[in-house]
Amino acid sequence: xxxxxxxxxxxxxxxxxxxxxxxxxxxxxxxxxxxxxxxxxxxxxxxxxxxxxxxxxxxxxxxxxxxxxxxxxxxxxxxxxxxxxxxxxxxxxxxxxxxxxxxxxxxxxxxxxxxxxxxxxxxxxxxxxxxxxxxxxxxxxxxxxxxxxxxxxxxxxxxxxxxxxxxxxxxxxxxxxxxxxxxxxxxxxxxxxxxxxxxxxxxxxxxxxxxxxxxxxxxxxxxxxxxxxxxxxxxxxxxxxxxxxxxxxxxxxxxxxxxxxxxxxxxxxxxxxxxxxxxxxxxxxxxxxxxxxxxxxxxxxxxxxxxxxxxxxxxxxxxxxxxxxxxxxxxxxxxxxxxxxxxxxxxxxxxxxxxxxxxxxxxxxxxxxxxxxxxxxxxxxxxxxxxxxxxxxxxxxxxxxxxxxxxxxxxxxxxxxxxxxxxxxxxxxxxxxxxxxxxxxxxxxxxxxx
Amino acid sequence: xxxxxxxxxxxxxxxxxxxxxxxxxxxxxxxxxxxxxxxxxxxxxxxxxxxxxxxxxxxxxxxxxxxxxxxxxxxxxxxxxxxxxxxxxxxxxxxxxxxxxxxxxxxxxxxxxxxxxxxxxxxxxxxxxxxxxxxxxxxxxxxxxxxxxxxxxxxxxxxxxxxxxxxxxxxxxxxxxxxxxxxxxxxxxxxxxxxxxxxxxxxxxxxxxxxxxxxxxxxxxxxxxxxxxxxxxxxxxxxxxxxxxxxxxxxxxxxxxxxxx
Numbered sequence: 001x002x003x004x005x006x007x008x009x010x011x012x013x014x015x016x017x018x019x020x021x022x023x024x025x026x027x028x029x030x031x032x033x034x035x036x037x038x039x040x041x042x043x044x045x046x047x048x049x050x051x052x053x054x055x056x057x058x059x060x061x062x063x064x065x066x067x068x069x070x071x072x073x074x075x076x077x078x079x080x081x082x083x084x085x086x087x088x089x090x091x092x093x094x095x096x097x098x099x100x101x102x103x104x105x106x107x108x109x110x111x112x113x114x115x116x117x118x119x120x121x122x123x124x125x126x127x128x129x130x131x132x133x134x135x136x137x138x139x140x141x142x143x144x145x146x147x148x149x150x151x152x153x154x155x156x157x158x159x160x161x162x163x164x165x166x167x168x169x170x171x172x173x174x175x176x177x178x179x180x181x182x183x184x185x186x187x188x189x190x191x192x193x194x195x196x197x198x199x200x201x202x203x204x205x206x207x208x209x210x211x212x213x214x215x216x217x218x219x220x221x222x223x224x225x226x227x228x229x230x231x232x233x234x235x236x237x238x239x240x241x242x243x244x245x246x247x248x249x250x251x252x253x254x255x256x257x258x259x260x261x262x263x264x265x266x267x268x269x270x271x272x273x274x275x276x277x278x279x280x281x282x283x284x285x286x287x288x289x290x291x292x293x294x295x296x297x298x299x300x301x302x303x304x305x306x307x308x309x310x311x312x313x314x315x316x317x318x319x320x321x322x323x324x325x326x327x328x329x330x331x332x333x334x335x336x337x338x339x340x341x342x343x344x345x346x347x348x349x350x351x352x353x354x355x356x357x358x359x360x361x362x363x364x365x366x367x368x369x370x371x372x373x374x375x376x377x378x379x380x381x382x383x384x385x386x387x388x389x390x391x392x393x394x395x396x397x398x399x400x401x402x403x404x405x406x407x408x409x410x411x412x413x414x415x416x417x418x419x420x421x422x423x424x425x426x427x428x429x430x431x432x433x434x435x436x437x438x439x440x441x442x443x444x445x446x447x448x449x450x
Numbered sequence: 451x452x453x454x455x456x457x458x459x460x461x462x463x464x465x466x467x468x469x470x471x472x473x474x475x476x477x478x479x480x481x482x483x484x485x486x487x488x489x490x491x492x493x494x495x496x497x498x499x500x501x502x503x504x505x506x507x508x509x510x511x512x513x514x515x516x517x518x519x520x521x522x523x524x525x526x527x528x529x530x531x532x533x534x535x536x537x538x539x540x541x542x543x544x545x546x547x548x549x550x551x552x553x554x555x556x557x558x559x560x561x562x563x564x565x566x567x568x569x570x571x572x573x574x575x576x577x578x579x580x581x582x583x584x585x586x587x588x589x590x591x592x593x594x595x596x597x598x599x600x601x602x603x604x605x606x607x608x609x610x611x612x613x614x615x616x617x618x619x620x621x622x623x624x625x626x627x628x629x630x631x632x633x634x635x636x637x638x639x640x641x642x643x644x645x646x647x648x649x650x651x652x653x654x655x656x657x658x659x660x661x662x663x664x665x666x667x668x669x670x671x672x673x674x675x676x677x678x679x680x681x682x683x684x685x686x687x688x689x690x691x692x693x694x695x696x697x698x699x700x701x702x703x704x705x706x707x708x709x710x711x
């Protein structure tokens with residue numbers, strides 16, 4: 001009875017909150033906790049095919065979206081926190097929204113993206129059958145303290161479950177999480193074996209390039225981006241595990257997407273993917289790795305990867321006044337560097353708007369902008385506008401990188417200044433932090449409808 | 451072209467968030483005035499010759515990186531003490547600031563000895579002090595971002611870099627921030643500190659140019675953007691403490707609910 005009441009009240013709150021124009025993603029979960037704290041555990045346990053959790057610094061939302069698409073094509077009814085509310089409240093709200101009043105779930109399987117620090121709580125409660133860990137980068141140190149802390153939180157989260165793990169073989173700290181698995185056999189790895197020369201990288205930010213066992217500096221045979229690549233410890237204490245699912249070749253990579261081949265269990269699958277950049281390749285690979293582990297039909301997975309678009313604001317293309325605007329979310333140095341490499345560096349005179357906010361959802365500390373290799377941008381002679389609460393800081397960073405920016409007074413002013421410099425038929429790029437992305441989407445939508 | 455040699459202490463291990471911005475700022479402000487900067491990395495386990503070094507910079511580190519460097523740094527104790535006493539300008543942020551003090555006591559109570567250039571000791575703490583910080587210093591008002599769990603206590607006779615106007619500073623209690631011994635400056639202001647505080651950057655460069663070339667005059671630069679960026683940071687204090695303890699998590703959840711509203 002209490003549980004039925006909790007579900008009813010949570011639905012009501014979610015609807016009301018949406019009507020009021022708020023996100024309404026965390027509140028229903030909080031209400032459930034007050035009335036029937038055991039409900040989330042019960043709803044998760046009832047899912048016939050259990051739960052899958054996706055965690056890591058970069059790519060959670062996109063990877064979750066890919067996995068959900070593959071499962072839905074495979075005939076599952078999926079419950080997911082699609083809006084990216086990845087703290088416990090968001091997961092609980094999603095579970096409750098898929099429940100009926102008899103406290104049964106209408107879904108057959110749950111796929112949730114979970115914030116690194118929430119994995120412990122959510123994992124213990126939901127007892128997922130599968131956990132995907134994508135990578136560990138510096139992100140929001142103002143929230144977690146440091147990267148080491150993040151790795152420890154993930155290990156604790158994993159240890160609280162009996163889940164099968166899908167780990168990024170190319171990220172040493174992630175690969176070493178195998179040690180936290182309940183059973184050593186229940187781990188599989190995904191990684192990149194080969195990339196064309198143009199897509200391999202110099203190491204830009206050494207987020208974690210020390211051996212997770214002995215602390216010695218790792219040596220790298222190949223670097224794909226940041227600290228991701230083929231590494232080994234000079235003392236022989238740790239080396240990149242052979243991936244079970246690997247990208248073995250990339251035949252095309254441009255702004256419109258990527259064509260690549262994946263080797264899994266001895267067979268090779270050719271894939272087409274609408275997203276660009278090595279960072280997105282890892283997201284597709286993680287989804288394929290999980291789908292392979294679940295025994296999904298490879299053709300179904302390939303079709304899901306082909307037709308899935310980028311998650312909210314990650315890579316969005318908008319046509320406005322005869323111009324093409326690319327919206328590319330920036331969150332941390334590694335991601336920003338990838339966006340630069342993929343979209344901007346080498347292009348002559350790209351028009352760019354960089355919008356940096358410092359609200360809690362963006363990270364209050366904007367210091368990371370100084371770790372982004374913006375020096376490469378100046379060679380293409382870009383025309384840059386900065387906006388957001390930290391527009392001046394961004395302009396200062398660009399000034400030291402050799403690019404003079406025009407500082408807009410608001411996000412809307414930033415868009416106007418950007419558009420003024422783009423001829424009809426031309427392209428422009430908008431690089432916002434999270435809350436700036438929300439503002440920009442709103443402003444663009446308004447202009448499209450005008 | 452006249453050039454300055456900058457030693458960058460453990461750039462891969464002591465670089466948490468934007469510390470590199472300080473090196474970029476030093477190098478560019480020299481370049482814009484017609485000098486060249488030669489930045490030389492000090493790496494753990496390799497030998498480094500501090501002879502001919504004009505300026506020393508060290509950034510902040512995660513606990514693991516900091517401990518990895520601590521013993522390596524001790525190899526250069528005598529050399530760095532002599533250089534500091536001779537007036538070679540040095541800027542040490544967060545983790546390296548702690549290592550330039552007498553000692554660092556970690557959470558397990560283990561004592562990591564430091565260089566002792568600052569008469570100060572640091573103790574690790576479960577509580578992190580985080581937020582935009584503003585201090586009054588001999589170089590004017592300085593702004594930055596602090597994010598540290600170590601609490602540093604200055605001994606009698608050790609000058610601070612400044613007094614806290616907004617934020618936590620050395621330990622969140624005594625109201626002092628950083629330490630200065632001659633031209634050696636330690637601080638918790640990362641942020642990074644130099645781009646938004648050009649007067650501090652130019653002080654370090656002036657010390658170095660005076661020692662190397664007897665030059666006292668620095669051509670003024672247009673720092674309007676720095677002033678604007680600093681003003682924004684000053685207006686957004688947002689300072690707070692976080693403790694990773696279960697008891698407080700309920701508060702976090704409550705806060706998330708309130709934000710959801």
